Amino acid sequence: MKREKFGIKENHIFIIATMALIVLLYGYGSIAFAGFFSTQVFLNLFIDNAYLIIVATGMAFVIITGGIDLSVGALVALISMVSASLLEAGLNGFVVMALSLLIGIAFGAFQGYFIYRFDLHPWIVTLAGMFLARGASFLISTDSIVITNETYSAISQAKVYLFGDHYISIGAVVAIIVVAIAIYIAKWTRFGRNVYAIGGNVKSAGLMGLPVKRTTILVYVFSGFCSALGGVVFTLYMLSGYGLHLLGMEMDAIAACVIGGILLTGGFGYLIGPTLGVMSMGIIQTIIMFQGTLSSWWTKIAVGFLLFVFILLQRLIVMKRRKRNVIRLKKVRNNVKVQSPSQSVSSEYK
Amino acid sequence: MGAILLKAEGITKTFPGVKALSNVNFNLQRGEIHSLMGENGAGKSTLIKVLTGVHEKNGGTFYLEGEKIEPASPEEAQRLGISTVYQEINLCENLSVAENIFIGREPMKKGRIDWKEINRRAKKVLLERLNINIDVTKILSSYSTAIQQMVAIARAVDISSGVLILDEPTSSLDKNEVKQLFDVMRSLKNEGMGIIFVSHFLDQIFEITDKITVLRNGEFIGEYETKTISRTELVSKMIGREWGEDSRQDHKKIRQISEKVFVDASSLGRQGTINPFNLSLRQGEVLGLAGLLGSGRTEVAKLIFGIEKADEGMMSIDNEAIRSMNPKVAVDKGLSFCPEDRKVEGIVNDLTIRENIILGLQAKRGLFKYIPMKEQKEIAQKYIDLLRIKTPSMEQKIDNLSGGNQQKVILARWLATDPKLLILDEPTRGIDIGSKREIRKLILDLAAEGITILFISSELEEVIACCDRVIVLRDRNIIGELQGDEMSESKIMDMIAKEAESNESIPV
Numbered sequence: 001m002k003r004e005k006f007g008i009k010e011n012h013i014f015i016i017a018t019m020a021l022i023v024l025l026y027g028y029g030s031i032a033f034a035g036f037f038s039t040q041v042f043l044n045l046f047i048d049n050a051y052l053i054i055v056a057t058g059m060a061f062v063i064i065t066g067g068i069d070l071s072v073g074a075l076v077a078l079i080s081m082v083s084a085s086l087l088e089a090g091l092n093g094f095v096v097m098a099l100s101l102l103i104g105i106a107f108g109a110f111q112g113y114f115i116y117r118f119d120l121h122p123w124i125v126t127l128a129g130m131f132l133a134r135g136a137s138f139l140i141s142t143d144s145i146v147i148t149n150e151t152y153s154a155i156s157q158a159k160v161y162l163f164g165d166h167y168i169s170i171g172a173v174v175a176i177i178v179v180a181i182a183i184y185i186a187k188w189t190r191f192g193r194n195v196y197a198i199g200g201n202v203k204s205a206g207l208m209g210l211p212v213k214r215t216t217i218l219v220y221v222f223s224g225f226c227s228a229l230g231g232v233v234f235t236l237y238m239l240s241g242y243g244l245h246l247l248g249m250e251m252d253a254i255a256a257c258v259i260g261g262i263l264l265t266g267g268f269g270y271l272i273g274p275t276l277g278v279m280s281m282g283i284i285q286t287i288i289m290f291q292g293t294l295s296s297w298w299t300k301i302a303v304g305f306l307l308f309v310f311i312l313l314q315r316l317i318v319m320k321r322r323k324r325n326v327i328r329l330k331k332v333r334n335n336v337k338v339q340s341p342s343q344s345v346s347s348e349y350k
Numbered sequence: 351m352g353a354i355l356l357k358a359e360g361i362t363k364t365f366p367g368v369k370a371l372s373n374v375n376f377n378l379q380r381g382e383i384h385s386l387m388g389e390n391g392a393g394k395s396t397l398i399k400v401l402t403g404v405h406e407k408n409g410g411t412f413y414l415e416g417e418k419i420e421p422a423s424p425e426e427a428q429r430l431g432i433s434t435v436y437q438e439i440n441l442c443e444n445l446s447v448a449e450n451i452f453i454g455r456e457p458m459k460k461g462r463i464d465w466k467e468i469n470r471r472a473k474k475v476l477l478e479r480l481n482i483n484i485d486v487t488k489i490l491s492s493y494s495t496a497i498q499q500m501v502a503i504a505r506a507v508d509i510s511s512g513v514l515i516l517d518e519p520t521s522s523l524d525k526n527e528v529k530q531l532f533d534v535m536r537s538l539k540n541e542g543m544g545i546i547f548v549s550h551f552l553d554q555i556f557e558i559t560d561k562i563t564v565l566r567n568g569e570f571i572g573e574y575e576t577k578t579i580s581r582t583e584l585v586s587k588m589i590g591r592e593w594g595e596d597s598r599q600d601h602k603k604i605r606q607i608s609e610k611v612f613v614d615a616s617s618l619g620r621q622g623t624i625n626p627f628n629l630s631l632r633q634g635e636v637l638g639l640a641g642l643l644g645s646g647r648t649e650v651a652k653l654i655f656g657i658e659k660a661d662e663g664m665m666s667i668d669n670e671a672i673r674s675m676n677p678k679v680a681v682d683k684g685l686s687f688c689p690e691d692r693k694v695e696g697i698v699n700d701l702t703i704r705e706n707i708i709l710g711l712q713a714k715r716g717l718f719k720y721i722p723m724k725e726q727k728e729i730a731q732k733y734i735d736l737l738r739i740k741t742p743s744m745e746q747k748i749d750n751l752s753g754g755n756q757q758k759v760i761l762a763r764w765l766a767t768d769p770k771l772l773i774l775d776e777p778t779r780g781i782d783i784g785s786k787r788e789i790r791k792l793i794l795d796l797a798a799e800g801i802t803i804l805f806i807s808s809e810l811e812e813v814i815a816c817c818d819r820v821i822v823l824r825d826r827n828i829i830g831e832l833q834g835d836e837m838s839e840s841k842i843m844d845m846i847a848k849e850a851e852s853n854e855s856i857p858v
Contacts, residue, residue: 190458194454196445200443204440204442205442207436207440209454
């Protein structure tokens, strides 16, 4: 099937660049460090970053509409806190999970409604949401709460064997399912396409009769849901709740999206991107772990550097796109009209 | 010609303080291309916006095929079969051509979007209805404005087969592209669609339309058969003055103008905006630019002031060649520009009158050089007195002033910079008659003091009353020049109305 025929071809460049980066980094690690080139090391990327993949995927939809969600990291911390305290109080594990997801959905819907209804900048609304969620987690307790609930412990320790004795966690399975669903939504549903249209030109989208309001709110609902799901997965991974968990994680999620080729200006990007972004960052972290002598803060330096490179790359491509030749109608006789990709046109035609 | 498709009866629309439409009638038949004509502010856009549900009307009724309709939103109008293609293309550039045609109503298969079907149908619509063969899977921004325009039309005709409104679709197209658009319009017309076509280009109106409805100041002037109305007649209907009737009884004294050229432009032009022109402004003269909207009047001024970059030609100020013009250079050289739309490009709403007056001077002197409050007050007071700006205090927000007084504040802003050349683009638009007269007088006074003035106005009477010389524009070209006693409204109208190429003679 000629899948790429439908897509936004320019974006393949970003995805290819990110994939090349992953191969390069992984190749470097494999050569430099013994034991790096193992299936389990690779699978651990998913296990250790499952929550981030989920959150970044939710974030990607928001960014594609041209928005941003800064509340995700705090929301994950809040979910970890709420879960831990409710479990401590003796609630059933599955009930706690369901409640967590409901909190995320409500939180996202609230933010989305504000952003749409009062035409507020998402940056400021979700910043408020971030403070609210972070503060609320300390309201529950200022200390870390350890989770001893049997259901959580069991799920946490469960291993899903893929082949041989290589395994991934339940959290990683959830992450992969979320990514698959996200890719489907983005490509094959009206909601997904409306997200791209709004990111491209919100005024046009409105004039074309697209449900701008519903889509905007739903995008934040989806991000809230993903954050909550990420929160549940993270809680399972850590088996504790703490208000200081994941400080600044929203920035990691945004970085993952950018490295994965989601343009911050909206309208462009593939939903596999955030996962690739998270993996690049995960591999850097693993390399630094294997290296042993470098402080783990070097991960941040490397990611910072990568971001610069990727933002620059995206910018250059966008600028080139503006300058490049557009396809114009050829001078025609009679009724045959042909495209001619070679004719150039001055920049005011964009 | 078929049956009446769309009928508008007694449409009235008021905005706070303005009657934008009063009792306007409009009839559109099947298989007809009908143009709405009128100068800016005549009510064309308002009528379209009321019809498509963007604005709510205050009175009157629309009938679509005999049935009363009340569209409350663009979507609803679309559902009724009235679709609009706007001047600025309202599509999403980041999506594919096919998707732009079908988004919001994608064909689904097994609960998911059927991309194959979308692409197939988009290709078919473009080929069969518009006769264009392009790769519909490419993103929209890969294509030129003309093709994007066609895609917008494809979406519109695919949604409805009733009424198609084209609001200035040709303003960014070149000749060849316009021709293709017209081919498409003709074939849609033959399919029985009713097309409302708005354009400022007279040649295009006469080439493509069957009927013309003229509006002026929100009023219905008349409906005419394109075949039977002459250009001159049409222009005079739009401008609102009978051809041959001159308002200027008292001939103004012809002033002696120095031969010294202040600004000289030779074959200055910008592709798609204004064709290359020659223009020289002599020191101390008042030069008028006349022409219909879209003829290139404002564009000439913008090019001279450097707001838009010329892509060919040369220009010199005071015999000094200017390599690349921009507003900063212009201000340094003593040029100043009062833009057409004072609400958007002129006043700063939230600042006081004093602050608005000082802005230009501040920018000229350097943004970080503080102008002492005492000096600011003196300057503001000087111009408030000089221009007789009616305000209780200079610390009043400019928003609270009337249009005429706001215009005077902007004039004051530029006068404070002590300009050598003042470009005034429609300085009297939308202000009351009293203020109009005052501003005209002011222009003459300034000219008497030796300031060179480039004056743009749609009101011919005003142009003649103020100017020493008039340059007439049509369809982005300078087509003539009149001086002194030659200047008369009928002569100018004559020039505007004359056909560009065939030079059809107009009975005098």
